[in-house]
Amino acid sequence: MNKIHPQLRTVNVIRYVTPLREGGSMPAIAEADDEFLYVLKFRGAGQGVKALIAEIIGGEIARALGFKVPEIVFANLDEAFGRTEPDEEIQDLLKASVGLNLALHYLSGAxxxxxxxxxxxxxxxxxxxxxxxxxxxxxxxxxxxxxxxxxxxxxxxxxxxxxxxxxxxxxxxxxxxxxxxxxxxxxxxxxxxxxxxxxxxxxxxxxxxxxxxxxxxxxxxxxxxxxxxxxxxxxxxxxxxxxxxxxxxxxxxxxxxxxxxxxxx
Structure with a gap:
């Protein structure tokens, strides 16, 4: 019987680095309070939390089957985060994503x-x-x-x-x-x-x-x-x-x- 019991860490987002404009959900590279960079996926994006649910299930099933998958973490976004963001589209996305989001460890140089x-x-x-x-x-x-x-x-x-x-x-x-x-x-x-x-x-x-x-x-x-x-x-x-x-x-x-x-x- 498989005894894997996956757990996800929770981090707090402290810096928005740059948007990744591929696709419609517009994820971003962001820094968290553990000093790592992550690809941050927002609950306020087009598909909402269902895309984040699919990310958790898909990523963790893949990991359990032995595939290499970047670490997945929960990422808290504070209400004050992004108030100084000059891009209105990004600012709206950040406002709609206050609270718990999802992030994957950024594979620098991949x-x-x-x-x-x-x-x-x-x-x-x-x-x-x-x-x-x-x-x-x-x-x-x-x-x-x-x-x-x-x-x-x-x-x-x-x-x-x-x-x-x-x-x-x-x-x-x-x-x-x-x-x-x-x-x-x-x-x-x-x-x-x-x-x-x-x-x-x-x-x-x-x-x-x-x-x-x-x-x-x-x-x-x-x-x-x-x-x-x-x-x-x-x-x-x-x-x-x-x-x-x-x-x-x-x-x-x-x-x-x-x-x-x-x-x-």
């Missing part, structure tokens, strides 16, 4: 993964494809790989676009057992020839206990439905049951990935 430069072996490619099918992560394409090379090792970043079922919770049970059709665009799919072996290994790691411990990391305030009709605990159980069901029915997304790969080679 370079974007380029599949034409770095060859990923079949086992690692299969592992990453399996992970992204589980998480329904649409952001691992040739156009936007969301992988970095740091100290000659491959690191996975940015899982905020995962778990897109939670933008429409009504039919989450059905979505949990659907194949992941967007796997056809996955940058590593052509090399993912060991999906069956990876499926067996990863299902043994992702126990109900481990999934429960990862989902328990989500702050209660992020889980309360905006309509007020869903309690935080009910929201937490949806994520838990979605992931448990998806792991139990992994043959559905594994077969979809294998079929998509066969059409490419």
């Amino acid at each position: 370079i974007t993964f380029d599949p034409t430069v770095t060859v990923v072996d079949a086992r690692l490619a299969s592992q990453i494809v399996w992970l992204d099918c589980l998480l329904t992560n649409m952001d691992r394409t040739a156009r936007n790989t969301n992988m970095l090379i740091w100290h000659k090792e491959l690191w996975l970043i940015d899982h905020g676009a995962s778990l897109y079922f939670h933008h429409s919770m009504q039919n989450w049970q059905e979505q949990a057992i659907r194949p992941f059709a967007l796997v056809k665009d996955h940058v590593l799919l052509p090399r993912a020839s060991e999906l069956n072996e990876v499926d067996t290994a990863f299902k043994a790691i992702l126990t109900d206990e481990l999934i429960t411990s990862i989902v328990s990391l989500i702050p209660e305030e992020w889980l309360t439905d905006e309509s007020g009709q869903e309690t935080a605990e009910e929201g937490r159980q949806v994520y838990r049951q979605f992931l448990i069901s998806r792991v139990a029915n992994s043959e559905v997304f594994v077969k979809e990935a294998q079929n998509a790969r066969e059409s490419l080679i």
